[in-house]
Amino acid sequence: MSTKQQALFIIFGGTGDLAKRKLYPALFALYQKGIINEHFAVIGTARRPWTDQHFQAVVCESLPEQDTTAAKKFAAHFYYQSHNVNDTEHYVTLKKLAQKLDKKYQIGGNRLFYLAMSPRFFGTIAQHLKSQEIVTADGYNRVIIEKPFGHDYQSAAELNQSISKYFSEDDVFRIDHYxxxxxxxxxxxxxxxxxxxxxxxxxxxxxxxxxxxxxxxxxxxxxxxxxxxxxxxxxxxxxxxxxxxxxxxxxxxxxxxxxxxxxxxxxxxxxxxxxxxxxxxxxxxxxxxxxxxxxxxxxxxxxxxxxxxxxxxxxxxxxxxxxxxxxxxxxxxxxxxxxxxxxxxxxxxxxxxxxxxxxxxxxxxxxxxxxxxxxxxxxxxxxxxxxxxxxxxxxxxxxxxxxxxxxxxxAYEKLLLDALAGDATNxxxxxxxxxxxxxxxxxxxxxxxxxxxxxxxxxxxxxxxxxxxxxxxxxxxxxx
CATH class of the missing domain: 3.30.360.10 (Dihydrodipicolinate Reductase; domain 2)
Incomplete structure (x- = not known):
């Protein structure tokens, strides 16, 4: 699993605490080890009106080695889109950016969607990823979901159904960092x-x-x-x-x-x-x-x-x-x-x-x-x-x-690598x-x-x- 991976990460909730504390340092660790290198990009989405430059500065600040050449080269792969998850037009814009980055970094259509936000948005996001054709036909499309996955069995079943309409169980990665x-x-x-x-x-x-x-x-x-x-x-x-x-x-x-x-x-x-x-x-x-x-x-x-x-x-x-x-x-x-x-x-x-x-x-x-x-x-x-x-x-x-x-x-570094490799064991x-x-x-x-x-x-x-x-x-x- 140490071979090079190529993927476009789309992180919904890209300005949040989880992304800054866990996801960006984990991705940087994979970058330092050469597992992701030239053929990857990250789109961070959230409601805040950030620019790419501001987003890249935030990513650098989240890393243990903030001012190194490696950190800056890594952060240059990050792009930001202000996004309302309920607005269909925003997914059209997201698709155009995803296609542009896929071509620029020669990613081959591999997409990993990380839903680092409230579970009430999971179904809406999954629906739009399909309806607006942000999922690709020539690569894998995997969804990583954070807890809480519902607040009881009934809500969890409804949440699962809202996602499984659009993604198969094999493509859904429910993360438990333990x-x-x-x-x-x-x-x-x-x-x-x-x-x-x-x-x-x-x-x-x-x-x-x-x-x-x-x-x-x-x-x-x-x-x-x-x-x-x-x-x-x-x-x-x-x-x-x-x-x-x-x-x-x-x-x-x-x-x-x-x-x-x-x-x-x-x-x-x-x-x-x-x-x-x-x-x-x-x-x-x-x-x-x-x-x-x-x-x-x-x-x-x-x-x-x-x-x-x-x-x-x-x-x-x-x-x-x-x-x-x-x-x-x-x-x-x-x-x-x-x-x-x-x-x-x-x-x-x-x-x-x-x-x-x-x-x-x-x-x-x-x-x-x-x-x-x-x-x-x-x-x-x-x-x-x-x-x-x-x-x-x-x-x-x-x-x-x-x-x-x-x-x-x-833990997040290992689990992100597992998701890149399509291994859902953990x-x-x-x-x-x-x-x-x-x-x-x-x-x-x-x-x-x-x-x-x-x-x-x-x-x-x-x-x-x-x-x-x-x-x-x-x-x-x-x-x-």
Missing amino acids: LGKEMVQNILAIRFGNNIFNSLWNNRYIDNLQITLSESLGVEERAGYYETAGALRDMVQNHILQIVSLLTMKMPTTYSEADIRREKICALKALKVYQPQEVAENFVRAQYQAANGLKGYRQEDQIASDSQTETFVAGKLKVASENFAGVPIYIRTGKRLRQKATRIDVIFKPVPGNIFADQNLADNILTIKVEPEGKVSLQVNVKKIGQGYQLQEQQLDLSPENRNGQQIAE FTHWEEVAYSWKFVDAIRQAWDNSQQPLVEYPCGSMGPKQADELLAIDHRHWIY
């Missing part, structure tokens, strides 16, 4: 590339799984969106359930997009969808409160003083599959927690016959640390150095070695989205119909005590 993270991609390598784990990855040997996605920041500038979404829709429906699918899917027949996708869909389909009473027993929702000099959620700008939006979710998931029946999966995510961290803990069952009867053996725990550092470790029991035979726990470092010292690519299929929403909708509806108020947790903690009690009831505890 699937581009190096250590998330390592889950399948660890599971299926090592018999020591592959043979033990089932309910005979695994006691429970724990997934933590903690954030130290509050809602910041996303308050308007977050108030309508909450932690359940913002983090569980996509990032966490994608990780769950990678942890619980069966081994695919081959490492291929079709086989991996099939097994991920089966894994999400196997999640037990809870009844309202089961939601109350298996899920906790909470909201951060002022502490340690930090404001509570309801004191944040643009947040209602009586808001019932959850900023923290903890839950116990059950999987109705042959390999994972009876293995609880504990998840939690929240804002204003102690620190930013994403980690997975796989806790194995204790040794069936302990010959060290007078000693308590520590659990064997495989830990995959996704953020802030990419690291894998395995907790084992070893003998203490010295006389006697006392055991102690010790960590075996299984960190992937960066042998040639190359910098690990950012993107989400519509059926994955559908089963995720069905699972989450049952929880959301139970909460909406419940009179039970949100619980609270102080800023800087790891969430409310009820999240600890969720495990304590099963005689377990959070590893992290």
